[in-house]
Amino acid sequence: MQNRSSILQAAQQAPEDSGRTPLCGACKKIIRGRYLVALGQSWHPEEFQCSQCKVMLDEGGFFEERGSVFCTKCYDNRYAPNCAKCKKIITGDIMHALKMTYHVQCFMCAACKSPIRNQAFYMEEGEPYCERDYEKMFGTKCHGCDFKIDAGDRFLEALGYSWHDTCFVCAFCQINLEGKTFYSKNDKPLCKGHAFRSRLRGREGGEREVVQRGQELFSEP
Known part of the structure:
Protein backbone atom coordinates (compact mmCIF):
# COMPACT_ATOMS: atom_id res chain seq x y z
CA MET A 1 0.00 0.00 0.00
CA GLN A 2 1.39 3.41 -0.97
CA ASN A 3 0.75 6.35 1.33
CA ARG A 4 -0.05 9.43 -0.76
CA SER A 5 1.42 11.75 1.86
CA SER A 6 4.82 10.15 1.27
CA ILE A 7 5.10 11.87 -2.14
CA LEU A 8 3.35 15.13 -1.26
CA GLN A 9 5.87 17.91 -0.63
CA ALA A 10 5.56 21.39 0.83
CA ALA A 11 7.53 24.58 0.23
CA GLN A 12 9.04 26.10 3.36
CA GLN A 13 8.73 29.79 4.17
CA ALA A 14 12.17 31.35 4.75
CA PRO A 15 12.43 34.40 7.04
CA GLU A 16 13.31 37.74 5.47
CA ASP A 17 16.23 38.25 7.86
CA SER A 18 17.88 34.91 7.14
CA GLY A 19 21.19 36.66 6.51
CA ARG A 20 21.62 35.38 2.97
CA THR A 21 20.68 36.65 -0.49
CA PRO A 22 19.67 33.58 -2.49
CA LEU A 23 18.99 33.33 -6.20
CA CYS A 24 15.51 32.37 -7.43
CA GLY A 25 15.39 28.93 -9.02
CA ALA A 26 13.04 30.26 -11.73
CA CYS A 27 14.30 33.70 -12.78
CA LYS A 28 17.86 33.31 -11.41
CA LYS A 29 17.68 36.79 -9.86
CA ILE A 30 18.60 37.74 -6.33
CA ILE A 31 15.68 37.38 -3.93
CA ARG A 32 15.13 40.28 -1.57
CA GLY A 33 12.53 39.81 1.12
CA ARG A 34 10.37 36.74 1.73
CA TYR A 35 11.12 33.60 -0.26
CA LEU A 36 10.34 29.90 -0.42
CA VAL A 37 12.64 26.90 -0.11
CA ALA A 38 11.69 23.79 -2.10
CA LEU A 39 13.43 21.07 -4.11
CA GLY A 40 16.78 22.21 -2.74
CA GLN A 41 16.42 25.72 -4.18
CA SER A 42 15.08 29.16 -3.24
CA TRP A 43 12.17 30.83 -5.04
CA HIS A 44 10.27 34.07 -5.28
CA PRO A 45 6.85 33.06 -3.88
CA GLU A 46 5.06 34.19 -7.05
CA GLU A 47 7.41 32.19 -9.29
CA PHE A 48 7.10 28.84 -7.56
CA GLN A 49 3.97 27.71 -9.36
CA CYS A 50 2.21 24.70 -10.88
CA SER A 51 3.71 23.97 -14.28
CA GLN A 52 0.23 23.40 -15.72
CA CYS A 53 -2.29 25.85 -14.23
CA LYS A 54 0.31 28.34 -12.91
CA VAL A 55 -1.27 28.61 -9.46
CA MET A 56 1.19 29.62 -6.72
CA LEU A 57 2.43 26.71 -4.62
CA ASP A 58 3.32 28.61 -1.46
CA GLU A 59 0.49 26.82 0.36
CA GLY A 60 -1.22 23.45 0.18
CA GLY A 61 1.65 21.27 -0.95
CA PHE A 62 2.79 20.09 -4.36
CA PHE A 63 3.90 17.03 -6.29
CA GLU A 64 7.03 16.65 -8.37
CA GLU A 65 6.92 14.48 -11.49
CA ARG A 66 9.63 14.20 -14.15
CA GLY A 67 11.27 17.46 -13.16
CA SER A 68 8.04 19.50 -13.07
CA VAL A 69 5.91 20.58 -10.12
CA PHE A 70 2.12 20.35 -9.96
CA CYS A 71 -0.64 21.43 -7.63
CA THR A 72 -2.72 18.60 -6.18
CA LYS A 73 -5.58 19.01 -8.68
CA CYS A 74 -3.39 19.06 -11.80
CA TYR A 75 -1.29 16.15 -10.55
CA ASP A 76 -4.38 14.02 -9.97
CA ASN A 77 -5.82 14.84 -13.39
CA ARG A 78 -2.58 13.99 -15.11
CA TYR A 79 -0.91 11.22 -13.14
CA ALA A 80 -3.28 9.74 -10.54
CA GLY A 139 -8.40 -24.47 4.04
CA THR A 140 -7.44 -28.15 4.15
CA LYS A 141 -6.96 -29.93 7.47
CA CYS A 142 -4.74 -32.92 8.10
CA HIS A 143 -6.81 -36.00 8.99
CA GLY A 144 -4.06 -37.16 11.32
CA CYS A 145 -3.49 -34.13 13.57
CA ASP A 146 -6.55 -32.01 12.64
CA PHE A 147 -4.32 -28.97 12.05
CA LYS A 148 -4.37 -27.12 8.75
CA ILE A 149 -1.95 -27.90 5.96
CA ASP A 150 -0.13 -24.65 5.24
CA ALA A 151 1.21 -23.57 1.87
CA GLY A 152 4.60 -25.21 1.41
CA ASP A 153 3.85 -28.13 3.77
CA ARG A 154 4.53 -31.59 2.39
CA PHE A 155 1.35 -33.64 2.29
CA LEU A 156 -0.27 -36.65 0.63
CA GLU A 157 -3.77 -37.83 -0.21
CA ALA A 158 -4.89 -41.21 1.10
CA LEU A 159 -8.12 -42.92 2.17
CA GLY A 160 -10.08 -39.92 0.94
CA TYR A 161 -8.27 -37.49 3.25
CA SER A 162 -5.26 -35.17 3.25
CA TRP A 163 -2.33 -35.86 5.59
CA HIS A 164 0.89 -34.13 6.56
CA ASP A 165 3.68 -36.42 5.40
CA THR A 166 4.71 -36.88 9.05
CA CYS A 167 1.14 -37.70 10.14
CA PHE A 168 0.52 -40.58 7.74
CA VAL A 169 1.55 -43.32 10.17
CA CYS A 170 0.35 -46.72 11.32
CA ALA A 171 -2.48 -46.30 13.83
CA PHE A 172 -0.83 -48.85 16.14
CA CYS A 173 2.96 -48.49 16.01
CA GLN A 174 3.21 -44.95 14.54
CA ILE A 175 5.72 -46.00 11.88
CA ASN A 176 5.68 -43.57 8.95
CA LEU A 177 3.99 -45.05 5.88
CA GLU A 178 5.02 -42.58 3.20
CA GLY A 179 6.39 -44.50 0.23
CA LYS A 180 5.47 -47.85 1.80
CA THR A 181 2.73 -50.38 1.18
CA PHE A 182 -0.02 -49.74 3.69
CA TYR A 183 -3.37 -51.20 4.67
CA SER A 184 -6.46 -49.62 6.18
CA LYS A 185 -9.18 -50.49 8.63
CA ASN A 186 -12.00 -48.10 9.54
CA ASP A 187 -10.20 -45.33 7.62
CA LYS A 188 -7.08 -45.78 9.73
CA PRO A 189 -3.77 -46.59 8.02
CA LEU A 190 -1.94 -49.71 9.13
CA CYS A 191 1.51 -51.08 8.46
CA LYS A 192 1.78 -54.58 6.99
CA GLY A 193 2.49 -56.21 10.35
CA HIS A 194 -0.44 -54.69 12.21
CA ALA A 195 -2.78 -55.22 9.27
CA PHE A 196 -1.94 -58.94 9.42
CA ARG A 197 -2.52 -59.07 13.18
CA SER A 198 -5.81 -57.17 12.82
CA ARG A 199 -6.94 -59.59 10.13
CA LEU A 200 -6.17 -62.59 12.32
CA ARG A 201 -8.06 -61.12 15.26
CA GLY A 202 -11.04 -60.44 13.02
CA ARG A 203 -11.13 -64.01 11.76
CA GLU A 204 -10.81 -65.45 15.26
CA GLY A 205 -13.67 -63.25 16.48
CA GLY A 206 -15.85 -64.03 13.48
CA GLU A 207 -15.67 -60.45 12.16
CA ARG A 208 -16.20 -59.58 8.51
CA GLU A 209 -12.96 -58.91 6.60
CA VAL A 210 -12.46 -55.13 6.58
CA VAL A 211 -8.70 -54.74 6.15
CA GLN A 212 -7.89 -53.27 2.74
CA ARG A 213 -4.56 -52.88 1.00
CA GLY A 214 -3.49 -49.47 -0.23
CA GLN A 215 -0.67 -48.39 -2.50
CA GLU A 216 2.66 -46.70 -2.00
CA LEU A 217 2.15 -42.95 -1.68
CA PHE A 218 4.63 -40.09 -1.67
CA SER A 219 4.04 -36.62 -0.30
CA GLU A 220 3.72 -33.53 -2.49
CA PRO A 221 5.49 -30.22 -1.80
Missing part, protein backbone atom coordinates in the same frame (compact mmCIF):
# COMPACT_ATOMS: atom_id res chain seq x y z
CA PRO A 81 -4.07 6.08 -11.42
CA ASN A 82 -7.55 4.62 -11.82
CA CYS A 83 -8.91 2.00 -9.45
CA ALA A 84 -9.12 -1.41 -11.12
CA LYS A 85 -12.45 -2.09 -9.40
CA CYS A 86 -14.51 1.12 -9.46
CA LYS A 87 -12.57 2.72 -12.36
CA LYS A 88 -12.45 6.10 -10.57
CA ILE A 89 -9.31 8.19 -10.04
CA ILE A 90 -7.41 7.37 -6.85
CA THR A 91 -6.72 10.60 -5.00
CA GLY A 92 -5.92 9.06 -1.61
CA ASP A 93 -3.76 6.15 -0.51
CA ILE A 94 -3.10 3.57 -3.22
CA MET A 95 -3.33 -0.20 -2.84
CA HIS A 96 -1.03 -2.12 -5.19
CA ALA A 97 -2.09 -5.74 -5.74
CA LEU A 98 -2.15 -8.26 -8.60
CA LYS A 99 -0.15 -5.81 -10.74
CA MET A 100 -3.02 -3.31 -10.52
CA THR A 101 -3.97 -0.30 -8.39
CA TYR A 102 -7.03 0.06 -6.13
CA HIS A 103 -8.59 2.41 -3.64
CA VAL A 104 -7.75 0.94 -0.23
CA GLN A 105 -11.47 0.45 0.49
CA CYS A 106 -12.06 -1.22 -2.90
CA PHE A 107 -9.56 -4.05 -2.45
CA MET A 108 -11.37 -6.07 0.19
CA CYS A 109 -12.01 -9.66 1.26
CA ALA A 110 -14.79 -11.22 -0.80
CA ALA A 111 -16.23 -12.81 2.35
CA CYS A 112 -16.04 -10.32 5.23
CA LYS A 113 -15.75 -7.18 3.03
CA SER A 114 -12.92 -5.77 5.16
CA PRO A 115 -10.13 -3.87 3.34
CA ILE A 116 -7.10 -6.13 3.08
CA ARG A 117 -4.52 -3.30 3.28
CA ASN A 118 -1.04 -4.72 4.02
CA GLN A 119 -2.25 -8.11 5.23
CA ALA A 120 -1.70 -11.44 3.50
CA PHE A 121 -4.47 -12.56 1.15
CA TYR A 122 -5.31 -15.53 -1.04
CA MET A 123 -7.07 -15.74 -4.39
CA GLU A 124 -9.94 -18.15 -5.11
CA GLU A 125 -11.85 -18.04 -8.41
CA GLY A 126 -10.54 -14.55 -9.11
CA GLU A 127 -11.58 -13.10 -5.73
CA PRO A 128 -9.27 -12.07 -2.85
CA TYR A 129 -9.82 -13.45 0.64
CA CYS A 130 -8.20 -12.48 3.92
CA GLU A 131 -6.22 -15.26 5.57
CA ARG A 132 -8.85 -15.98 8.23
CA ASP A 133 -11.76 -16.36 5.80
CA TYR A 134 -9.71 -18.30 3.27
CA GLU A 135 -8.72 -20.88 5.86
CA LYS A 136 -12.31 -21.06 7.12
CA MET A 137 -13.79 -21.55 3.64
CA PHE A 138 -11.10 -23.31 1.63
Whole structure:
Protein backbone atom coordinates (compact mmCIF):
# COMPACT_ATOMS: atom_id res chain seq x y z
CA MET A 1 0.00 0.00 0.00
CA GLN A 2 1.39 3.41 -0.97
CA ASN A 3 0.75 6.35 1.33
CA ARG A 4 -0.05 9.43 -0.76
CA SER A 5 1.42 11.75 1.86
CA SER A 6 4.82 10.15 1.27
CA ILE A 7 5.10 11.87 -2.14
CA LEU A 8 3.35 15.13 -1.26
CA GLN A 9 5.87 17.91 -0.63
CA ALA A 10 5.56 21.39 0.83
CA ALA A 11 7.53 24.58 0.23
CA GLN A 12 9.04 26.10 3.36
CA GLN A 13 8.73 29.79 4.17
CA ALA A 14 12.17 31.35 4.75
CA PRO A 15 12.43 34.40 7.04
CA GLU A 16 13.31 37.74 5.47
CA ASP A 17 16.23 38.25 7.86
CA SER A 18 17.88 34.91 7.14
CA GLY A 19 21.19 36.66 6.51
CA ARG A 20 21.62 35.38 2.97
CA THR A 21 20.68 36.65 -0.49
CA PRO A 22 19.67 33.58 -2.49
CA LEU A 23 18.99 33.33 -6.20
CA CYS A 24 15.51 32.37 -7.43
CA GLY A 25 15.39 28.93 -9.02
CA ALA A 26 13.04 30.26 -11.73
CA CYS A 27 14.30 33.70 -12.78
CA LYS A 28 17.86 33.31 -11.41
CA LYS A 29 17.68 36.79 -9.86
CA ILE A 30 18.60 37.74 -6.33
CA ILE A 31 15.68 37.38 -3.93
CA ARG A 32 15.13 40.28 -1.57
CA GLY A 33 12.53 39.81 1.12
CA ARG A 34 10.37 36.74 1.73
CA TYR A 35 11.12 33.60 -0.26
CA LEU A 36 10.34 29.90 -0.42
CA VAL A 37 12.64 26.90 -0.11
CA ALA A 38 11.69 23.79 -2.10
CA LEU A 39 13.43 21.07 -4.11
CA GLY A 40 16.78 22.21 -2.74
CA GLN A 41 16.42 25.72 -4.18
CA SER A 42 15.08 29.16 -3.24
CA TRP A 43 12.17 30.83 -5.04
CA HIS A 44 10.27 34.07 -5.28
CA PRO A 45 6.85 33.06 -3.88
CA GLU A 46 5.06 34.19 -7.05
CA GLU A 47 7.41 32.19 -9.29
CA PHE A 48 7.10 28.84 -7.56
CA GLN A 49 3.97 27.71 -9.36
CA CYS A 50 2.21 24.70 -10.88
CA SER A 51 3.71 23.97 -14.28
CA GLN A 52 0.23 23.40 -15.72
CA CYS A 53 -2.29 25.85 -14.23
CA LYS A 54 0.31 28.34 -12.91
CA VAL A 55 -1.27 28.61 -9.46
CA MET A 56 1.19 29.62 -6.72
CA LEU A 57 2.43 26.71 -4.62
CA ASP A 58 3.32 28.61 -1.46
CA GLU A 59 0.49 26.82 0.36
CA GLY A 60 -1.22 23.45 0.18
CA GLY A 61 1.65 21.27 -0.95
CA PHE A 62 2.79 20.09 -4.36
CA PHE A 63 3.90 17.03 -6.29
CA GLU A 64 7.03 16.65 -8.37
CA GLU A 65 6.92 14.48 -11.49
CA ARG A 66 9.63 14.20 -14.15
CA GLY A 67 11.27 17.46 -13.16
CA SER A 68 8.04 19.50 -13.07
CA VAL A 69 5.91 20.58 -10.12
CA PHE A 70 2.12 20.35 -9.96
CA CYS A 71 -0.64 21.43 -7.63
CA THR A 72 -2.72 18.60 -6.18
CA LYS A 73 -5.58 19.01 -8.68
CA CYS A 74 -3.39 19.06 -11.80
CA TYR A 75 -1.29 16.15 -10.55
CA ASP A 76 -4.38 14.02 -9.97
CA ASN A 77 -5.82 14.84 -13.39
CA ARG A 78 -2.58 13.99 -15.11
CA TYR A 79 -0.91 11.22 -13.14
CA ALA A 80 -3.28 9.74 -10.54
CA PRO A 81 -4.07 6.08 -11.42
CA ASN A 82 -7.55 4.62 -11.82
CA CYS A 83 -8.91 2.00 -9.45
CA ALA A 84 -9.12 -1.41 -11.12
CA LYS A 85 -12.45 -2.09 -9.40
CA CYS A 86 -14.51 1.12 -9.46
CA LYS A 87 -12.57 2.72 -12.36
CA LYS A 88 -12.45 6.10 -10.57
CA ILE A 89 -9.31 8.19 -10.04
CA ILE A 90 -7.41 7.37 -6.85
CA THR A 91 -6.72 10.60 -5.00
CA GLY A 92 -5.92 9.06 -1.61
CA ASP A 93 -3.76 6.15 -0.51
CA ILE A 94 -3.10 3.57 -3.22
CA MET A 95 -3.33 -0.20 -2.84
CA HIS A 96 -1.03 -2.12 -5.19
CA ALA A 97 -2.09 -5.74 -5.74
CA LEU A 98 -2.15 -8.26 -8.60
CA LYS A 99 -0.15 -5.81 -10.74
CA MET A 100 -3.02 -3.31 -10.52
CA THR A 101 -3.97 -0.30 -8.39
CA TYR A 102 -7.03 0.06 -6.13
CA HIS A 103 -8.59 2.41 -3.64
CA VAL A 104 -7.75 0.94 -0.23
CA GLN A 105 -11.47 0.45 0.49
CA CYS A 106 -12.06 -1.22 -2.90
CA PHE A 107 -9.56 -4.05 -2.45
CA MET A 108 -11.37 -6.07 0.19
CA CYS A 109 -12.01 -9.66 1.26
CA ALA A 110 -14.79 -11.22 -0.80
CA ALA A 111 -16.23 -12.81 2.35
CA CYS A 112 -16.04 -10.32 5.23
CA LYS A 113 -15.75 -7.18 3.03
CA SER A 114 -12.92 -5.77 5.16
CA PRO A 115 -10.13 -3.87 3.34
CA ILE A 116 -7.10 -6.13 3.08
CA ARG A 117 -4.52 -3.30 3.28
CA ASN A 118 -1.04 -4.72 4.02
CA GLN A 119 -2.25 -8.11 5.23
CA ALA A 120 -1.70 -11.44 3.50
CA PHE A 121 -4.47 -12.56 1.15
CA TYR A 122 -5.31 -15.53 -1.04
CA MET A 123 -7.07 -15.74 -4.39
CA GLU A 124 -9.94 -18.15 -5.11
CA GLU A 125 -11.85 -18.04 -8.41
CA GLY A 126 -10.54 -14.55 -9.11
CA GLU A 127 -11.58 -13.10 -5.73
CA PRO A 128 -9.27 -12.07 -2.85
CA TYR A 129 -9.82 -13.45 0.64
CA CYS A 130 -8.20 -12.48 3.92
CA GLU A 131 -6.22 -15.26 5.57
CA ARG A 132 -8.85 -15.98 8.23
CA ASP A 133 -11.76 -16.36 5.80
CA TYR A 134 -9.71 -18.30 3.27
CA GLU A 135 -8.72 -20.88 5.86
CA LYS A 136 -12.31 -21.06 7.12
CA MET A 137 -13.79 -21.55 3.64
CA PHE A 138 -11.10 -23.31 1.63
CA GLY A 139 -8.40 -24.47 4.04
CA THR A 140 -7.44 -28.15 4.15
CA LYS A 141 -6.96 -29.93 7.47
CA CYS A 142 -4.74 -32.92 8.10
CA HIS A 143 -6.81 -36.00 8.99
CA GLY A 144 -4.06 -37.16 11.32
CA CYS A 145 -3.49 -34.13 13.57
CA ASP A 146 -6.55 -32.01 12.64
CA PHE A 147 -4.32 -28.97 12.05
CA LYS A 148 -4.37 -27.12 8.75
CA ILE A 149 -1.95 -27.90 5.96
CA ASP A 150 -0.13 -24.65 5.24
CA ALA A 151 1.21 -23.57 1.87
CA GLY A 152 4.60 -25.21 1.41
CA ASP A 153 3.85 -28.13 3.77
CA ARG A 154 4.53 -31.59 2.39
CA PHE A 155 1.35 -33.64 2.29
CA LEU A 156 -0.27 -36.65 0.63
CA GLU A 157 -3.77 -37.83 -0.21
CA ALA A 158 -4.89 -41.21 1.10
CA LEU A 159 -8.12 -42.92 2.17
CA GLY A 160 -10.08 -39.92 0.94
CA TYR A 161 -8.27 -37.49 3.25
CA SER A 162 -5.26 -35.17 3.25
CA TRP A 163 -2.33 -35.86 5.59
CA HIS A 164 0.89 -34.13 6.56
CA ASP A 165 3.68 -36.42 5.40
CA THR A 166 4.71 -36.88 9.05
CA CYS A 167 1.14 -37.70 10.14
CA PHE A 168 0.52 -40.58 7.74
CA VAL A 169 1.55 -43.32 10.17
CA CYS A 170 0.35 -46.72 11.32
CA ALA A 171 -2.48 -46.30 13.83
CA PHE A 172 -0.83 -48.85 16.14
CA CYS A 173 2.96 -48.49 16.01
CA GLN A 174 3.21 -44.95 14.54
CA ILE A 175 5.72 -46.00 11.88
CA ASN A 176 5.68 -43.57 8.95
CA LEU A 177 3.99 -45.05 5.88
CA GLU A 178 5.02 -42.58 3.20
CA GLY A 179 6.39 -44.50 0.23
CA LYS A 180 5.47 -47.85 1.80
CA THR A 181 2.73 -50.38 1.18
CA PHE A 182 -0.02 -49.74 3.69
CA TYR A 183 -3.37 -51.20 4.67
CA SER A 184 -6.46 -49.62 6.18
CA LYS A 185 -9.18 -50.49 8.63
CA ASN A 186 -12.00 -48.10 9.54
CA ASP A 187 -10.20 -45.33 7.62
CA LYS A 188 -7.08 -45.78 9.73
CA PRO A 189 -3.77 -46.59 8.02
CA LEU A 190 -1.94 -49.71 9.13
CA CYS A 191 1.51 -51.08 8.46
CA LYS A 192 1.78 -54.58 6.99
CA GLY A 193 2.49 -56.21 10.35
CA HIS A 194 -0.44 -54.69 12.21
CA ALA A 195 -2.78 -55.22 9.27
CA PHE A 196 -1.94 -58.94 9.42
CA ARG A 197 -2.52 -59.07 13.18
CA SER A 198 -5.81 -57.17 12.82
CA ARG A 199 -6.94 -59.59 10.13
CA LEU A 200 -6.17 -62.59 12.32
CA ARG A 201 -8.06 -61.12 15.26
CA GLY A 202 -11.04 -60.44 13.02
CA ARG A 203 -11.13 -64.01 11.76
CA GLU A 204 -10.81 -65.45 15.26
CA GLY A 205 -13.67 -63.25 16.48
CA GLY A 206 -15.85 -64.03 13.48
CA GLU A 207 -15.67 -60.45 12.16
CA ARG A 208 -16.20 -59.58 8.51
CA GLU A 209 -12.96 -58.91 6.60
CA VAL A 210 -12.46 -55.13 6.58
CA VAL A 211 -8.70 -54.74 6.15
CA GLN A 212 -7.89 -53.27 2.74
CA ARG A 213 -4.56 -52.88 1.00
CA GLY A 214 -3.49 -49.47 -0.23
CA GLN A 215 -0.67 -48.39 -2.50
CA GLU A 216 2.66 -46.70 -2.00
CA LEU A 217 2.15 -42.95 -1.68
CA PHE A 218 4.63 -40.09 -1.67
CA SER A 219 4.04 -36.62 -0.30
CA GLU A 220 3.72 -33.53 -2.49
CA PRO A 221 5.49 -30.22 -1.80
